[in-house]
Each structure stands twice: as structure tokens, then as C-alpha cells.
Amino acid sequence: xxxxxxxxxxxxxxxxxxxxxxxxxxxxxxxxxxxxxxxxxxxxxxxxxxxxxxxxxxxxxxxxxxxxxxxxxxxxxxxxxxxxxxxxxxxxxxxxxxxxxxxxxxxxxxxxxxxxxxxxxxxxxxxxxxxxxxxxxxxxxxxxxxxxxxxxxxxxxxxxxxxxxxxxxxxxxxxxxxxxxxxxxxxxxxxxxxxxxxxxxxxxxxxxxxxxxxxxxxxxxxxxxxxxxxxxxxxxxxxxxxxxxxxxxxxxxxxxxx
Amino acid sequence: xxxxxxxxxxxxxxxxxxxxxxxxxxxxxxxxxxxxxxxxxxxxxxxxxxxxxxxxxxxxxxxxxxxxxxxxxxxxxxxxxxxxxxxxxxxxxxxxxxxxxxxxxxxxxxxxxxxxxxxxxxxxxxxxxxxxxxxxxxxxxxxxxxxxxxxx
Numbered sequence: 001x002x003x004x005x006x007x008x009x010x011x012x013x014x015x016x017x018x019x020x021x022x023x024x025x026x027x028x029x030x031x032x033x034x035x036x037x038x039x040x041x042x043x044x045x046x047x048x049x050x051x052x053x054x055x056x057x058x059x060x061x062x063x064x065x066x067x068x069x070x071x072x073x074x075x076x077x078x079x080x081x082x083x084x085x086x087x088x089x090x091x092x093x094x095x096x097x098x099x100x101x102x103x104x105x106x107x108x109x110x111x112x113x114x115x116x117x118x119x120x121x122x123x124x125x126x127x128x129x130x131x132x133x134x135x136x137x138x139x140x141x142x143x144x145x146x147x148x149x150x151x152x153x154x155x156x157x158x159x160x161x162x163x164x165x166x167x168x169x170x171x172x173x174x175x176x177x178x179x180x181x182x183x184x185x186x187x188x189x190x191x192x193x194x195x196x197x198x199x200x201x202x203x204x205x206x207x208x209x210x211x212x213x214x215x216x217x218x219x220x221x222x223x224x225x226x227x228x229x230x231x232x233x234x235x236x237x238x239x240x241x242x243x244x245x246x247x248x249x250x251x252x253x254x255x256x257x258x
Numbered sequence: 259x260x261x262x263x264x265x266x267x268x269x270x271x272x273x274x275x276x277x278x279x280x281x282x283x284x285x286x287x288x289x290x291x292x293x294x295x296x297x298x299x300x301x302x303x304x305x306x307x308x309x310x311x312x313x314x315x316x317x318x319x320x321x322x323x324x325x326x327x328x329x330x331x332x333x334x335x336x337x338x339x340x341x342x343x344x345x346x347x348x349x350x351x352x353x354x355x356x357x358x359x360x361x362x363x364x365x366x367x368x369x370x371x372x373x374x375x376x377x378x379x380x381x382x383x384x385x386x387x388x389x390x391x392x393x394x395x396x397x398x399x400x401x402x403x404x405x406x407x408x409x410x
Contacts, residue, residue: 019362019374167377169387170367171358181334181365187319188330226379 019166027179027193032249035192035257038183043204047256055133055202055254058126058209062134065127073116076131088139089251092240094152101155103236104132105211123230129209133200136253144197144251146243159241162234168225177219189258194219195246196239198255209254212239279373280386281355289360290348294397295370295390305399308392315369315388315396323403335366340405347401354393369393 036044046052066076092103095110102110108131109120121128148156163174177186178194185191199212206214213235217227228235285291294300308315310328318328320335341350352360355370369388388396 019376165376167375169375169378169382171375172365172367176365184334185330185332186334187332191334220377221379224379224382225377 019171026245027182029248032195032246033193034195034249034252034255035198036252036255038190038192039256039258043256043258047252053202053254053256055200055209055256058130058133058200058202059137059254060134061126062130062132065131066134073118076111076116079111079115083138084135085138086142088136088253089142089144090146092155092236092243093147099151101152101233101236101240103212103239104135105213106231106236108132108135123211124214129200129211132211133209133254136200136251139251140253142251143248144243144246146240146247148240148244152240155237155240156244158234159237159239159244162238163241163245168220168223170223172223174219193246194242195249196242197246197249198252198257200253201255201257203257205258212242280370280390281352281359286352286359287348289352290346291351291355292348294394295351295355296394298391298394300391300394300396300398302395302398302402304392305395305397308388308396309399314392317396320365324405338400338403340403342401342403343405347397350400351393351397354388354396 036047039047047055050056066080069075069078088104091107092101094100095102095106097110097114105123105128108128112118113120121131146152166173166176174194177191182191182193196212196215199215200209201215202209203215211230213230216235216238217230220227281291285293309317309323310326317338318326318331320332321338322331322333324337324339345353353366356368357364357366358368358371367387370386370390370393372384372386
């Protein structure tokens with residue numbers, strides 16, 4: 001965390017100023033709405049129908065991977081025989097072993113390297129998406145609930161900072177679209193409140209399931225900013241900030257999105 | 259020393275800091291840029307295509323103009339159907355070039371600016387979003403927009 005803090009100070013000391021938009025980032029609890037609320041009726045129906053929702057292909061595949069045994073190592077099921085109900089709704093969280101913030105993908109990879117003698121899976125690989133989807137789906141309907149106190153607080157601040165900072169050739173912040181202009185039209189897209197509660201989600205544009213970080217990279221690319229690499233600690237911190245901002249909203253992965 | 263170099267590299271990587279500004283303070287009068295940015299006068303049809311074309315201005319992402327054939331025009335920004343009745347050419351020019359000069363918090367992107375930007379993707383670091391001529395074409399097009407009076 002120290003390094004990240006130092007980096008921020010350095011960047012903000014330079015002549016090239018990063019403009020932050022006043023942090024009225026929170027949306028009142030009674031106005032919180034999932035991205036689902038901004039979809040067309042047809043897309044909502046596609047998400048609601050477990051037989052039609054393409055995201056369930058990954059959930060089913062994840063279930064098989066969860067149970068399968070690689071060589072002599074334990075399967076995920078060996079350690080989690082009662083499943084992982086509600087667990088995904090509390091991610092990202094601090095990894096007790098390293099003290100660093102990890103998201104669900106990071107936790108899955110930590111289990112692989114520490115307990116299964118397996119290499120970590122790459123972001124957006126079919127296996128990682130499948131396992132993430134299977135675990136995330138077990139939190140469906142549970143309220144998002146992350147801890148941002150204590151050692152998690154600096155990560156929250158980092159995520160907040162990313163959210164309110166203008167970037168890219170279009171010089172826009174997440175905040176400007178998702179807090180100040182949700183409900184309005186960007187051509188055919190209705191801007192939602194920008195919550196991560198549906199992820200991993202099946203995007204029609206991707207023709208695939210994708211992680212929340214893939215969505216963040218798309219938003220950064222949309223303002224012609226250089227997206228961060230997959231797994232970048234700053235994106236994990238943004239995930240934490242987004243979850244805290246969506247506190248109480250129900251998790252709904254695998255969602256279907258445009 | 260090594261650390262200093264590293265920091266320098268980081269700073270360069272994350273900022274675009276050109277030698278001179280595309281729009282200088284001397285060009286700005288109040289909330290307008292009264293003089294055109296180019297010698298060649300703007301063209302209304304060219305401006306119309308910059309306004310709608312996804313590869314150039316794509317202003318319809320956020321704005322609407324009544325009677326335009328483009329479907330799904332956005333409404334994040336104000337309706338521009340009669341913008342010429344409200345704003346002079348110079349005011350329109352400043353709002354397209356760099357409205358953030360006069361309204362720092364505005365959502366309206368700056369299309370003719372390359373100073374003080376942050377984390378710009380490599381492919382876009384050298385040039386502003388639009389050329390000076392494209393801005394002039396847009397000014398010509400928008401300056402032609404007035405809602406026709408029913409009686410007249």
C-alpha cells in the first residue's frame with residue numbers, strides 16, 4: 001500500500017494536474033438501482049431465464065471445475081464442501097495472509113497456488129470466468145456488503161480517487177457519467193449507476209461472459225484513456241469502492257448486459 | 259538518481275504536456291473565441307458530417323438536433339436544435355474547443371485541446387480530438403441551426 005500512496009503523491013505534485021470532481025459520489029440508499037433497471041424488457045427477460053441466460057454456461061462449467069480433482073491435489077470442493085453461499089458479496093477484501101486487497105478472481109488464484117499446487121489462471125480465461133461465475137452466482141440475492149474499515153480504508157480511498165479523476169482524451173471521470181448523469185442516453189445506451197453487482201456478466205457486445213475489470217477497461221477505453229492491465233491493484237481498489245458505493249444492492253451474477 | 263529518472267519516466271507516461279496551448283488566453287474574449295481558428299471558412303455540410311460521424315465528432319452521442327436522420331441521439335448534453343438563437347459563433351467555438359476553460363466542471367469534452375490531460379491512451383496522445391478545420395466546420399453547421407418560426 002505504501003507504494004501506491006507514494007505514486008499518488010508523485011503524480012499529483014507534477015505540473016500536469018489531474019482534475020478531481022467534487023466527491024459527491026454516493027447515491028442515496030433509496031435511489032440505488034442495479035444496471036438491470038436500465039435494460040430493455042427483452043434483455044431483462046434473457047437475464048431472468050436461467051435456461052436462456054448464456055451466463056449459466058459458465059456457471060455450470062464452473063461447478064464441474066469446482067468439483068474436479070487435478071492429479072493428487074484437493075479439489076475446491078474438498079475445502080468448501082458446504083459451498084460458498086454469500087461469500088462473493090463481501091469481495092474484494094483483505095487477504096489475511098498477505099494483508100493486500102484481493103477480488104474474487106484473486107482469491108480463486110490464491111487457493112490454487114496455496115492449496116492446490118496449481119498455477120494461477122489468467123484473467124478472462126474460460127476457467128477463471130467459470131469458477132468466478134459459479135461462486136458469484138451463489139451470492140445471488142444477497143446484499144453487497146464490503147468492509148472498508150481499518151487496513152482496507154486506504155484501498156477505498158484509492159478507488160474513490162480513481163472514480164472521481166478525469167482521464168483520457170475526453171477528460172471524463174466515472175463520477176460524471178455514473179453519479180451525475182445516470183438515466184440519460186448516450187446514443188442507444190442508457191447510462192446506469194455503474195454498479196458491479198452483475199459481474200461477471202454476459203455482455204451481448206462481447207458475446208461472452210466477462211469480468212468487472214473487463215467492463216472497467218471498456219469504460220476507460222471509451223474516454224480514450226489507457227486502460228490499466230488486468231489485475232492491476234488500482235482496479236481491485238476501484239472494485240472495492242464500487243462495492244462500497246453499492247452497499248445493500250443485491251448481487252445478481254451472471255447478469256446480462258448490452 | 260535512478261529513482262529520479264524512474265519518477266520522470268512515470269510522469270511522462272501519464273501526462274500530456276505540450277509546449278504550447280492550442281487555444282491561447284489571448285484568443286478568448288469573455289466566454290467566446292471570436293476569431294476563426296483557420297483561414298478556410300467552415301462548411302455547413304462538412305460540419306454536419308463531423309457532428310454525426312462516429313469516427314470524428316460523433317456529437318450525437320450526447321446531443322440532439324431536430325430533423326437529423328441519425329437515430330438514437332443522446333440527451334446527456336442540451337438539445338442543439340436552435341443553438342444559434344442562443345449562442346454566437348464565437349461562443350459555440352469556445353464551447354467545442356475547450357469549454358472547460360470557462361466551466362471547469364463541465365461534462366462537455368474539449369475537442370481542441372491537448373494540455374493538462376491525464377492517462378490518455380497512447381494512440382491519442384499527440385493530437386486533439388478534432389482538427390481546427392473540423393471545429394470550424396462544426397461552428398458553421400451549428401451557427402446555421404435555428405428553429406423556423408411558424409408564422410414567418
